[in-house]
Amino acid sequence: MIEKNDVLMTRPSWIEVDLKAINYNAQLIMRHAGANRLIAVVKANAYGHGAVAVTKSLYDIGVRDFAVATIDEGIVLRKHLPKNNVNIILLGVQDVSHVRLMLTHRLSPAVGELEWLQEAEQLIDDGEILDIQLAVDTGMGRMGAHSETAVQAMYDKILSSTKLNLSGIFTHFATADDENQNYYDEQIDNFYKWVQSANIPKSYWHLANSGSALWHYHQINTDTIRVGSVLYGYNPGAPDLPMPIITKNVLSLKSRIGAVHKLQVGESLSYGATYTAQYSQWVATLPIGYADGYLRRMTGMKVLVGGQEEHVIGRITMDQLVITLDRQYPVGTIVTLIGRDGDKEITLENFADYAHTIPHEILTSFGQRLSRIYK
Template sequence: MNNEVLLTRPSWIEIDLKAVQFNAKSILKHTDAQRLIAVVKANAYGHGAIKVAQALYDIGVRDFAVATIAEGIELRSALYYENVKIILLGVQDVNQIHEIIKYRLSPAVESVDWLDQALHGMNDSEILNVEIAVDTGMGRMGAHSKQALQDVYDKVKESSLLQLTGVFTHFATADDNNQSYYMKQLKLFEEWVESADIPKKYWHLANSGSSLWHYREINTQTIRVGSVLYGFNPGAPLLKMPIKLHSVLTLKSKIGAVHKLQTGESVSYGATYTAQEPQWVATLPIGYADGYLRRMAGMKVLIDGQIATVVGRITMDQLVIAMDRYHPIDTEVTLIGKSGNKEISIEEFSSYARTIPHEIVTSLSSRLPRVYIK
């Protein structure tokens, strides 16, 4: 562990890169896929896009997906190899077409109009790689009908400046129990893409949910996954994991102050917690500005494999825990992850927060140092 990093902030995140690699290999084996597109948008779901992508590159992954042009440029600066493809998911500003081409990014496109504007701004020496997005029911972006898809594909084929690199859709209910809606989307994608005669080598429609629970129903030659790489269940709590994944992220802090509350004494804003008897409490230098949400009061933490509890209101930079005995300053505390034979999983943490793991990990702020374990 890099103690110089920890000295700047005694609250930090540990990222297990071998766990990322294990999870990638596991989902490839589970689906019998030949190719994996690793979704590393939002700084690899808060885990660190460059470090995660480099770890995946080391085991043979050559395809990555981000959300924005800025994310794509940052990733390309680290993965400059010719054999690495970076897909831009979502809507992109066509006025940035030269930046997209310069950094060899492959934008998702949905319409002939967008392509016409892009071509108008390009010169004859430029080639734009495109991913055709198909909206089969997510309702956000993509060709919205069989004819719209055909028109976009025809436009790509007729221009020498455009190169098709993929065609995809995104499932709205692959990670819950709404199977009828999932099958409706799948049927539409297959019908529209086959009608347009787009070769299967370009297809990628298996996100984490469909790769985990629907891999027998769809084409999984190429899978496009995010949450699976980071070791959490995208279908929690409705669906159980069909494969074993390794936890990637651990959130830790250290006790910065400790004292004994006397009966009747309170802590933090609003005096919402009052000791009913003498009680050891400790302050941790982490709060909602770090992504430890204000509503997490009452959540457990782990000290030496034993449970302590967050009490009082969580503030911007600090929180307080109640302990069953004295622990000295600098004692390590686990807020997400394993300690001894106990674990606070990201699924348990997000359930307590009344949200999903995706929101938790992407909310952990940049002022929490990331420490990478290889």
């Protein structure tokens, strides 16, 4: 974990992560969905929060199942977590030639093709067993067995093999967090029809992503849920769907004023001289820019200084940006770009909405130059 003093000694822009809030959100969504088991999605460095710290924190409250996208992500987790009682699922498509790596690090790949299983079996030595997550494509269109026949064939192959073991079966819903109920219902119908036809026990199922666990828990089996965004405290259905539960905010983005000066009438700043002062005003430079994930299109976005709203002005550059000030502040003053300062707050959803994107993209755009501080 990184202490605040380390940040101040290097580059004074950082992300604060509230691990207790993540644990709270995990327990809250399990109660809400009526789940007995949680698969925590910690891919993309736990959505930018720091996969190792997040998984260790969730492990402390009893979570034993984690999902990532890549083999490299899985290897990192395996190195930092107990080896005997933690399951690590690979959600993304994996090259079958890497089966030896999956075996070595006990990673369970999502597989949606019979041919993959057949090739993998040839690469597994006698006495070795590879855990398989059977992926079912009910309508996402990315990967997975795409028919009743395909599901049956893959399940039969796993059952008949001494080198393959079924550890789970899942699908991923395309419209769980929006208002397209008809498409969602079609996906549910496909999954139940195909999987029940193959007589695959419910103990292997994990259907509910964050959207399903939040808004559709009454429609599907939620004994096991597989969630990401809700762990990190934001609404995956924003702005269309209100949250049915009150999660705790997890992430704050902060910086410190690096320079202050008074901009005179008629003076401009930053590339393109797109901002020109109409009156004499104080401005400050912050050591954060689009290389850190503070997107170039965020010019005009509000920030919080001393509990007051100010705004980003001029073009955001690779390493720096400029904000307005209502008065002269000392160099080193903390500026909140996402989070709470006094009675005012800039939420992740506010930030994403201004950027015309979703919170997922914002979080995973924050670069490694931003140190993570864990509360």
